[in-house]
Amino acid sequence: xxxxxxxxxxxxxxSFELMPKDRRLLEQMYPKIDWxxxxxxCQMPWFMHHTFAIGTALPSTYDRKKVHIYIRDxxxxxxxxxxxxxxHEAYHVQQYYELSSMGKANRGFDWGYxxxxxxxxxxxxxxxxxxxxxKDKKRWSEATNIAYRQHPMEIPAYQQEHIFxxxxxxxxxxxxxxxxxxxxxxxCLQTPLPKAPSLFFHVLGIIFTVLITFxxxxxxxxxxxxxxxxxxxxxxxx
Numbered sequence: 529x530x531x532x533x534x535x536x537x538x539x540x541x542x543s544f545e546l547m548p549k550d551r552r553l554l555e556q557m558y559p560k561i562d563w564x565x566x567x568x569x570c571q572m573p574w575f576m577h578h579t580f581a582i583g584t585a586l587p588s589t590y591d592r593k594k595v596h597i598y599i600r601d602x603x604x605x606x607x608x609x610x611x612x613x614x615x616h617e618a619y620h621v622q623q624y625y626e627l628s629s630m631g632k633a634n635r636g637f638d639w640g641y642x643x644x645x646x647x648x649x650x651x652x653x654x655x656x657x658x659x660x661x662x663k664d665k666k667r668w669s670e671a672t673n674i675a676y677r678q679h680p681m682e683i684p685a686y687q688q689e690h691i692f693x694x695x696x697x698x699x700x701x702x703x704x705x706x707x708x709x710x711x712x713x714x715x716c717l718q719t720p721l722p723k724a725p726s727l728f729f730h731v732l733g734i735i736f737t738v739l740i741t742f743x744x745x746x747x748x749x750x751x752x753x754x755x756x757x758x759x760x761x762x763x764x765x766x
Contacts, residue, residue, distance in 0.1 A: 532758025538577075539751050541569035541598065550614060552704045557615065558622045558716050562631055565594045566621055568614075570602040575744070583613040585620035587629070587646065589745055592639045595621050595630050608696050615692045619685040619716065620645075626719050642741040651725035651733025652679055658729070680722035688716065 529537075546554070546568060555563055567588075571577075576584065581600070588594035597617045602610055624630040629643035638644065656675035660666045666674060676682060691714060692699075699707045708715060724730050754760075 530759055532755055532760030534760075535751065535758065536755045536760035538574050539748055539755070541571045541573065544568050544570045544602065546614075549704060550611065553611075553699065553707070554614065554618045556704055556708060557714055558618055558625075560717060561618075561621055561625055565631055566597060566618075567594060568597045568599070570599060572598050572600045583617050585617040585624070587624075587641050587643050589640050589748070592634050593631050595624050597621070607700070608693075611696060611699070612689050612693055616685050616689040619688045619719070620681070622716055622719050623681060623685075623721065626721050640741045641744065642737055646737045646740075647730065647733045648722070648724060649679075649681055649733070650736045651729045652681060652722065654732050654736075655725050655729035684720055688714065 551563065555561075572579070572581065572584065573586065576598075582605075583597070583599045585595055585597050588596055597614070599605075599610065599613050599617070605613075621630070624643070624645045625633075627644045627648065628634055629638065629645035634643060653675050656678055657671055660671035660674040661668060664671075664674075677686075691711065695707070695711050695714075698710055702710075725733060
């Protein structure tokens with residue numbers, strides 16, 4: 529694989545299709561979601577390659593309706609780990625839906641990363657980081673972990689993931705309808721969404737979201753001439 533191809537795959541993650549049974553699982557677990565608007569990718573977006581995250585749900589950069597699920601190194605993880613991450617990230621997709629941040633409900637100036645979900649998520653994360661680092665005097669690495677683990681939009685997602693893990697063997701050994709007869713509480717019609725972050729951090733969340741909305745496509749656009757000149761879209765030789 530030449531430099532151009534490496535650059536291309538760095539900027540453009542490879543997609544993957546959900547297994548039919550896994551797709552039925554998510555469709556029945558989150559029945560209000562239009563799953564034709566959700567794409568899955570088997571690596572993290574380029575700006576998250578060196579973060580601790582192994583999965584994330586982010587808006588499409590060039591669309592106002594779609595949401596993408598990214599999973600790091602999916603080919604190296606166990607089936608159980610992959611399923612748990614899918615359930616967790618799909619919960620965030622439900623939050624996008626509840627906040628009118630995807631599909632037809634996403635209107636106005638909400639485009640690309642400029643969506644209500646992102647403003648809430650970033651605002652709450654910054655507020656949690658401020659409390660842990662400046663008020664509670666935690667080390668930076670510990671503060672970032674606390675801000676993530678105590679994030680009001682992450683707590684219910686981890687609760688959903690935890691319940692699913694308890695019954696994952698039942699899911700793998702039975703049909704999807706039989707699985708939900710065993711654990712009907714996993715069917716999510718509505719999420720317990722938090723209120724908006726405090727005003728200061730909500731404004732910060734808005735600023736960061738707007739900056740990302742414009743800078744991400746601009747950075748990617750700058751890379752495309754180099755990708756094309758270096759043969760990044762050609763097939764690698766065997």
